[in-house]
Amino acid sequence: MKKTLITSVLTIGLLFGFGGINTSASTELNNDIESDYVGIQSARAYLSPSKLSAKHLEWKTITVSTNVSGVASFSFHSGINGEQFRSHRTYGSHKFRQRWTTKSISDYTYIGRVTSEDYGPAPQVTGLAKISLY
């Protein structure tokens, strides 16, 4: 009896959860979000590389990708104060080009984000850039 009850509750919860996914796709302009929405998203974001070393003003390419299909917005932030979050709407992944400046050795935490238009936002991922002078 207990098992039946628990199974029923979980099934109903799951059904409601999927309903939430469908209505919360980013095609909806309404940003309201249900409390159980974040917990069940299935999109994931990846950063490649997640660690890098570079010289002052040396170009580096960082790829932000996702595991889900469909259109997504791929975003990147260099970790430099005052710089913008850069976003591109495309399929699968996007390559970002970045340079960091330093006057000595510096560490920057760069951020990658993915927001799938079908699966919603993925948790952000971070990487570490070690920048040396020359």
Add this chain to the structure above:
Amino acid sequence: MKKINIFSKKTMFMMSVILLLIISTVSYTMSTLADAHEQVKQDITDFSRGAYDILIRPPDARTEIEKQLNLIEENYLGIGDGGITIEEWQVIKNNPQVEFAAPVASIGLFTARERTWMIEKDKQHPKYFEVVNYTSDGVNTYENKDDIYLYDFGIDNLDLSVFPSSLSVDRDYLGYEADIATFVFPTSYHQVVAVDPTEEEKLTGYNLDKLTKKVMDPMAYKGGQYSIPIMGLKDIQVPVSFQLTIDDLGDISEEELMTWEDKLIGGSAHRTLYENPSSYYKFLEQYISKKRLHQEKVLELVPDDGLSPFEENLLYIDENMKLSSQGDMLSEEPGLLGGGHKIHGQRIGYRLSPVVYDWKDGNLSVKQTGIDEQFQAPTYRNIDMVEFYKLDEYNNATNDDDFVGFIENGKFSIKENAESLASAPLGIYGREMPHLASNPTVKLHPSAVPGSFITTPAHGLISIDYAEKIKGEAPIDAIRIKVAGITGYDKEAASLIRKLAKEWEDEGFTVDIVAGASVQDITVDVEGVGKIVQPFTTLGAADTVLSSWNMLQVAITILYGLVALTFIGFTFFNLLADRQKDEKLLARLGWSEKLIRQIRYKEGLLMIAPPIILVTVGFAIFGIWTGQWLPLTLTAVISSICILLFFLADRLQNKQQKIVKRQRKSMTFQNIWFYRFYLLASCIQLLLTTILTCFLPFFLLQHLETTTKTKLGTYVHGEIEGMFIFIIVLLYMLSLTTVYQSLSRLWKKRASEIQLFLYLGWEAKAIRTYFLREILFWAGVAAIFGWIVSLLFTTMMVPITAQTIIYGIVGWILILVIMLSGSIYSLHRAQVKGGKSIANSAS
């Protein structure tokens, strides 16, 4: 026995007609005045009560212009330093006599979401992009002086591919990683105000529940968990535009590339700009600028009014070369859509000080206080920059709880109904912008430079729950209160509102009763712009209109009643005087005094009764038809007065004029005293006419100015203006007829005197001077007395100024001139007639 009539049938008929006209017009006009009063009351009840009744603000909240002119500008609650705590608001809200208490807390001026716009770039052909940003205040357009240009050769070597004009242009450019060119969207500033969604909904009827819903945005700081939901104003005009010039660049040879690499620090354009800017710009001039082919294509781009400053959509230039928002292409296949935005864009806010208006010689003006460096645009008020939180080295807020950033969650479109007759100023939703005085079609609006003399409506609303976090302990700038249990603006409502207002005033708040407030347009001279017409709001217009029309009603009723009754009394007196000769003849023939009196009363009855009966029947039918019985009641009163006047005139006939026994000093005065009964009615009418001329038009003008300043006043005035004109015309007609009749009778009475002077060989001019001296004396005294009375009335109602006195003197002179002209004319007629009769007697 043959029926004897002393009054001719013609006289009796004429008098009956006159009485019919007077009784009916006086009764009807008085009832109409009462109706008009009712109408004014009704109009004010219907239109003057705005959305709320009382405005509570912190102590000393009034601006100078408010203190001086009792005027507040549009959206005046959009700025403020606070002063009322959340607890104080709760206490006021929980007062049982309060229907709602809607707080307003100005949060500040924030930049729109800082983001880039993009245009697709041609992979095959290198391009030059140049952007010039503009802002406009509706009259002047200002150009951003920053150089924004970029050469993009589109080669694989990124160090030699892109040559930006500055590091910031380089930072905003996403062309390194996609086939797009991006530039930052021009900065604009937007007013954010905190309200309580529940109370604001009661005030505006607009559902603002979305302000309390937590929203997440993956593009926001930490996914939006610390962000504040904001509702953006729909159809905001973003006062920026930009010009994009696109030019082709020539191909680069290998040799050129080697030279560039050699000349630039580390072979990198970016590094050279970073480490040695002057060398970089020289290099640009020497090598790069020459690559332009000067086949420019120029685009003028103006954002649509629908562009929200707080939404997160990316901006792009579409295939039609128009600026579009990401929302428009979400359903489409992904193209080359990309852009950047700052997540700490609202870390800095700005607090505006009120505009300082100069009030001199009845003119309002605004002085420029500064100039914006970027746009060279004038500013008109002080701005304080506020940093809400600091960033650590990892680009995070040092304390996440201090983070201030907005995520748009829906839009609102509340409009202050500026066109309505009495709009209680909600203080944050006014969208009626000023216009040029010389050209009403040219509307002004704030430019993108903060510090405009125009206070915009709230472009963003947030919940009052966040106000303390952003603004501190006492964040509320104003509370708009509606009093419970009243339905209109009448005396009872006004006294209840005043009672509550007094209570809060005693607690130290600045309290205003705004019931009946109404919009008015005022010309303001703005330095650098010229004369503009700006909407302001009066406080308490209903009180002004109500008292103004009440006083007018009393003034007109008294004057018209007096003039009409004097006219009737004077006519009766003349008629009865004219029959005295015939009555004496009857008495000599042996008729008894009693019989003569009976005939007199019978003829009087035949003269007075028909018009009374006719008017009574007429108004009785009117009463049955319309349900209005006031004219009938007034007919009874006026008819009774008419009958009384008849008997009074009859009684006065018995008072025979006695020959002046004692010689007085002046012949003029002696003559005036002798004919005093003939002159009395004229003097009364002159007195009333002078009051009318000196006081009433001045009073009307003064009060029309007050009441028509506001839309409510204009409306009410417009509704009953025609009736006033009719009554004033009637007043003058009756008065002047009385005066003219008096003079004619006087000259008739003194015909023998005139004849004597003619016999004695006086010239017409000499006779005229002789009589005019008399007229000038008594008419002048009556008119001076009228002017003094009018001055006293004026003193009681409006402040006396030199203008009032001069205007009164002009009115007095005018009456005297009319009087003398009438005298000369009537005397001339008497002389002509007299001359003829003399000539006849001589022959």
